Amino acid sequence: MSTCPETGKVAAYHDGELSPDEHRRMERHIEGCRLCSRELAELRRLSSLLQSAQLPRMPEDALERLRARCARARERSLVRTAETFAAVAAGIAVACLVLFYREPSAQPSGIARIARNEVLESVVLSAGPDAGLEANGEYVLARWMVADLSLENGK
Amino acid sequence: MARIRDLSLLRRAGNGDETAFGELAGRYADRLYGLACSLTGRQDDAEEIVQETFLAAFRQLRTFREEASVGTWLTAILVRQAARARRSRGRRRTVPISEVSGGPDDDAALEPVSNGSREGLRLDVVDVLERLSPQHREVVVLREFEGRSYDEIARALGVPRGTVESRLHRARERLRELLRDYLD
DSSP: OOOOTTGGGHHHHHTTOSOHHHHHHHHHHHHHOHHHHHHHHHHHHHHHHHHTOOOOOOOHHHHHHHHHHHHHHHHHHHHHHHHHHHHHHHHHHHHHHHHHTOOGGGSOOHHHHHHHHHHHHHHHHHHHHHHTOSSHHHHHHHHHHHHHHHHHTTO | OHHHHHHHHHHHHHTTOHHHHHHHHHHHHHHHHHHHHHHHSBHHHHHHHHHHHHHHHHHTGGGOOTTSOHHHHHHHHHHHHHHHHHHHGGGSOOOBHHHHHTOOOTTTTTSOOTTOOHHHHHHHHHHHHTTSOHHHHHHHIIIIITOOOHHHHHHHHTSOHHHHHHHHHHHHHHHHHHTHHHHO
């Protein structure tokens, strides 16, 4: 039985997988080679037969089930997102509470506390009753808080 | 342009836009379902595979590389889902297409259609795919039904291009044996 060394390339030619130069070369070869020509004809018949296959279409009720499942998945995803946000918010709230009510030992050192109070005092005093604070009562309260903090720091 | 339109549809459908979902499903559901049937040979599996494909697409939207078309991307996801379904198939009862569609039984499937009915011929061709190994079926379906290049098939299956070529060669040899009476 005769063979042709180029027959192995016929499938790549048929599938359009050769470079343009190689494609032209194979085209010329196939025209003059009975074996490769027959191989190409069989590949073409096979492709034609397969491509004529009528694949099943998605039934209408299956399409509805697809739509419903995607909607359910989206709802679950939204719930998960909301839960994640709630957990993060709760974590931030807890962290804030810990910061506000932490142990005295965890508070800033004396020097840092005094420095912070000086900043507070300068802000409050420089603001004055008419500059930034809306009511004179708030100004008095602020002065009282600064005085209290200064007392706490032993100033 | 169609590529951008499809991507926009996919994003809107993922965000719960029913109209976009309807349009997207109208464009791809039938094709994906047909492919899933070809790959698995089972309609109940095919329905689940298509569902999983859409859900995975919505979940993985951020990983979508826009140089590929939405169709190519969905096909690649579907092939992976089909392979996953095949691995777990042994644990569940499934219904072959030939049972659902009333197609020919195994012995009669490869006989040529004597009355020349094109519909009958098509049923036999679908049935013959079930006789290929899963690996051979994949490459045949992607090449012959989807028109994918060897490189695209290699990427979709996660195998070297040479493996695609050799599988396709062997699959076609097997098909030529099975369909000898049709091809002569």
